[in-house]
Amino acid sequence: MAERVVVIGADAAGMSAASQALRTAERTGRGLDVVAVDRGHWTSYSACGIPYWVAGDVAGPHQLVARTPEEHRANGIDLRLLTEAVELDLDAGWVEVVDHAAGRRERLGFDQLVLATGAAPIRPDVPGADATGVFGVQTLDDGGAVIRYLARDVRRAVVVGAGYIGLEMAEAMVRRGLAVTVVDRSPEPMTTLDPDLGRQVHEAMEGMGIDVVTETDVEKFEIDGDGVVRAVITDAGIFDADVVVLGTGVRPATELARAAGLPLGATRGLRVDDGMRVADGDRVVDGVWAAGDCVEAWDRVRRDWVHVPLGTHANKQGRVLGTNLGGGSARFPGVVGTALTKVCDLELARTGLTEDDARAAGLDIIAVTAESTTRSGYFPGAMPITVKVVAERPGGRLLGVQIVGRDGSAKRIDVCALALWNEMTAAELAMTDLSYAPPFSPVWDPVQIAARKVADRL
Amino acid sequence: MAERVVVIGADAAGMSAASQALRTAERTGRGLDVVAVDRGHWTSYSACGIPYWVAGDVAGPHQLVARTPEEHRANGIDLRLLTEAVELDLDAGWVEVVDHAAGRRERLGFDQLVLATGAAPIRPDVPGADATGVFGVQTLDDGGAVIRYLARDVRRAVVVGAGYIGLEMAEAMVRRGLAVTVVDRSPEPMTTLDPDLGRQVHEAMEGMGIDVVTETDVEKFEIDGDGVVRAVITDAGIFDADVVVLGTGVRPATELARAAGLPLGATRGLRVDDGMRVADGDRVVDGVWAAGDCVEAWDRVRRDWVHVPLGTHANKQGRVLGTNLGGGSARFPGVVGTALTKVCDLELARTGLTEDDARAAGLDIIAVTAESTTRSGYFPGAMPITVKVVAERPGGRLLGVQIVGRDGSAKRIDVCALALWNEMTAAELAMTDLSYAPPFSPVWDPVQIAARKVADRL
Known part of the structure; x- marks a missing residue:
């Protein structure tokens, strides 16, 4: 009888895993039935492309989709969108999901579980961080929400955090004609570079007309009576804002996994072996796999576990996972922080x-x-x-x-x-x-x- | 007492070696007097830039010079241009040079000899290959000669050989408004690629208006009564030509070395060890060094000796040579054919x-x-x-x-x-x-x- 595989998360890691598992199983003769759930509307998309969609380089979200739900279904995956996994029982072998469209709860039994739950933006722990008009940019649905909001009478944007997504979104909004301020607590933007090089980034941002405010902490988001953000209050002054984009990083979305007792590292990412099996050191959790932004990766230079939420790793890990799940053999050899x-x-x-x-x-x-x-x-x-x-x-x-x-x-x-x-x-x-x-x-x-x-x- | 170093050839390899030897000797305390001779007018130039000079991307030869004769002299090198080495006696330790400007012969004694004599264009072994208007493009003096010739009433060019220099010169001449035909004996241009990829090169050349004639051998260069080339006669027909550029490869310029009994490989390049000492297997020829287009390099993939006349290797080898000659330690680890x-x-x-x-x-x-x-x-x-x-x-x-x-x-x-x-x-x-x-x-x-x-x- 075929084994039942449940995949939670239908973006790069989850769907690469599902597709590769079926492809490999066809070769190895392993029988697999694959169900994939995702709480969003989309599959297999490039979240990294969102800033370019906002900037207008990319016409719409469909261009960012590498493989559509229909294509996945045609490949034999039982795909359920707008369906959120809310509880996980590893011993009993089921995951409880809520179908938000139908308003229905259901338990999906599994023999093999794939966790590809991704990462979620970190919201500053200050008042107003959940206000209307304050956006994290992580999923395609997030991107759509920002773009709809920017279509309103929005003139002033504040970006909190000058990392990759912060800089890309700042540039995108400047190109849309907004006045943009970037606030960051570090001496120079882009702290994945040393400050001497970050200085060049700083100058390039200013050259583009972006107001760069460094060594500054956000204290509060000021909201109006409707709960809509109006300003960002910092220790260096108040910055009026019709919209705020958070570029303050992401953390692994591993609440479900943690509640089920699965091993997490210091970054809260799932610990995996090089075959993408969830594992605590040498102890592999039988039948549970994970890949993408929700896992930790081995950094070959640091010689330590790190959390590197990048689409390129998600794709590679998903492929390795799927190969092994389908009865083949592959390994993800780690990262060097590129x-x-x-x-x-x-x-x-x-x-x-x-x-x-x-x-x-x-x-x-x-x-x-x-x-x-x-x-x-x-x-x-x-x-x-x-x-x-x-x-x-x-x-x-x-x-x-x-x-x-x-x-x-x-x-x-x-x-x-x-x-x-x-x-x-x-x-x-x-x-x-x-x-x-x-x-x-x-x-x-x-x-x-x-x-x-x-x-x-x- | 300082050792006397004679360097033959004042382009990338020779002058990198000379400069690095003096720099290293300053650190190690080794005493060196360096004389460098070259039969041309120039030092330390980018021969690879000649096609871009012909095309007009680069204004003149001076831009292609990384370090001028005056700079080398200021660094303490006794540099003699228009001076050709014509005979070498290793046992006696002298090289005989002809100063073409002064019309004087002289024997330069040496304790250490650096051979950086480069490579020379291969001329097809057919009648007329030495005619006026038939150019190899190897030195900056060659480049100047081509450009002066193109300033005449020159309309039709034939390039023989569709390798790197042939393609680059063909494009350069098309951009100057000449009608250009490239003749090559292979099925597709650029035989350092497989023919399936060479096909794309073929199409790009045609897209630029270059006439590409493949699987064709040159039989003769037709000349007029003044000894000026007028056409290229091939087994596929006659191609009128006001100018011919040879892109038929180069060979190591090692006549002097061969006459002196130094070890050459199958390509006629000098055999060297990884410290750039001339060496026949393990037998190092004491006090004789070589680098650049006149030597063979170890190909790490082929696991064989090859001749790869590229400026990047010449620079690296010269630097390694100079470091060792100056009393330091360095090695040239070979090539992979990039x-x-x-x-x-x-x-x-x-x-x-x-x-x-x-x-x-x-x-x-x-x-x-x-x-x-x-x-x-x-x-x-x-x-x-x-x-x-x-x-x-x-x-x-x-x-x-x-x-x-x-x-x-x-x-x-x-x-x-x-x-x-x-x-x-x-x-x-x-x-x-x-x-x-x-x-x-x-x-x-x-x-x-x-x-x-x-x-x-x-």
Whole structure:
């Protein structure tokens, strides 16, 4: 008889897992019936695309959907949208779901459970944080809500938090003609970079007309009589706001899992093994799997568990999960902390540890910053690029790289990520066979210039 | 007493070596006097930039010079231009040079000799190959000669050979308004790619208005009574030509070294150890060093010696040579065969073995081609990219990657080069932590999509 699989969460991780499980099961002959539930309206979408939808680069939400509910159903998945999982009994093997459209509760029995419940925006613990007009941007439904709200008479926006989503949403709203202020508690925006590089981000934001207020804490969201946000009150003054976007990070949405007694890490993310089975160290929880923004991943550089809510990991983890669930074999080998974005025409990227991270961890390090150009200096379109390399003393093992620059800069982080992945030294990276032609690179790639300087100093 | 170093060849390899030797010697306390000779007018220039100078992207030769003769002299190098090394006596320790400006011969004694004599264009072994108007493009002096010639009443150009320099020069001349025909003996242009990808190059060239004639051998260059080229006679017909550019490859310029009995490989390149000492296997030739286009490099994927005349290797090898010569320690760890260029707006890149290479070597392989986009498919500016991965059966070790695509494609080869460098499998590469954001990549990077397909098939 076929095993019953219940998948909670129908975005990247859950649906990659479901699809890959069925694909693999077809090959292995394993019998699987798959039910997937999600409390939202959408499946398999790019949440990362929401700021570009807000900015108008993308016409509508359907463009952000990689695979529709109909396509998933055609592939044999029993998909139930607007259906929220509210209780989980692992011993009895059921999950209770509420069908919000039908107003019906139901218990779905399972042999195998896939948790892909994602992450939820962190709301500042201050009065008014739940007011009308204060938005987290995590799901496609969130994105739709923001866009509908911006269609009102909305002129002034405050973004709280200057990380990836904060910057992307700030730029999107400036491009829609709003006056935008970004408030952050750190000395410079983008704290996944060191402050010396964050300074360049700061300047790029100001260059775009964004008001950047750093080293500032939000104390309260002021609301009117209808419960609608009107201003953001901070320790640096009051900022009028017709709309507020929260860029204060997300946390794993693991309440259901926690209530069921499943193992969570320090970040509240589910602990998994490299096959994406929920596991507490070596103790695997039989028949329970998890992937995506609700799990922790092993950071190969930090040598610790981290929470990195990125669509690329969700897709990979979902695929690994599905392969194993379907009777195949795959493993998710961890992360090195690679991420990138752009602010106006400034590209930023990072992988591994920043200088601040490494010093905070008590490591004996060297950090070197090199200025260069994206193409041969004489070639039209050569753009400035700054590469900062952090390496361990005295051996020179690479610990992290940060890149800030104009067109053609940020994707160079991938080479650095692979160098970290393979535990290379700066001297080794400097001598590897990277591509060179004047329209693409100086004769020493900017990454190798920086790595070489590290090697020279050691 | 200071040791006397003579450097033959004042371009990237020679002058990197000289500069780095002096820099290192300052640190180690080793006493060095450096004399450098070159038969041309220039030092430390980007020969790779010549096509862009011809095209008008670069205003003049001075822009292609990374370091001028005056700068080198100011750094303490006794630099002699228009000075050609004509004979070498290793036992006696002198090189005889001709100063073409002064018309004087001289023997320069040395304790240490650096050979950086570069490479020379291969001229087809057919009548008329030395005619006026037939140009190889290797040195900055060559570039200047072509440009002066093109300023005449020159309308029709024939390029013989559709490799990197052939394509770049063809495009440059089309952009100057010439009618350009490219003749090559292979089924498709750009034989450093497999023909299926070469086909895209062929189409891009035709799209630019270049006449591409493949599977065609040159039989003769027709000349007029003044010895000026007038047509290229091939087995596929006669092509009128006011100017001919040779893109038929280069060979190491090692006549001097060969005459002196130094060890050459099958490619005629000098054999060196990883410290850039001339060496026949384990037998190092004491006090003789070499770097750049005149040497062979160890190919880590082929596991064989190859000749890869690229500025990026010349710079790295020169630096390694100089470090060791100056009393420090460095090694050049070899190459994996990475290269890239662009034809109009088509970018092309390769690293490692092509499918044809691998099959010719008798390897049991799988080759997979994946079509994708450079950004998330919904993001403005997403461009088509084709990635072809070659891997070994059954383990999946990566052997080579080729990329052809529009803006944002080619530099992705560097990740592949680093994967080859570290002997990764396709499955490993597919799961590494590469960067993702919609303006930069689909959620699975195109390289990982291709690698994943290889892993799936194995």
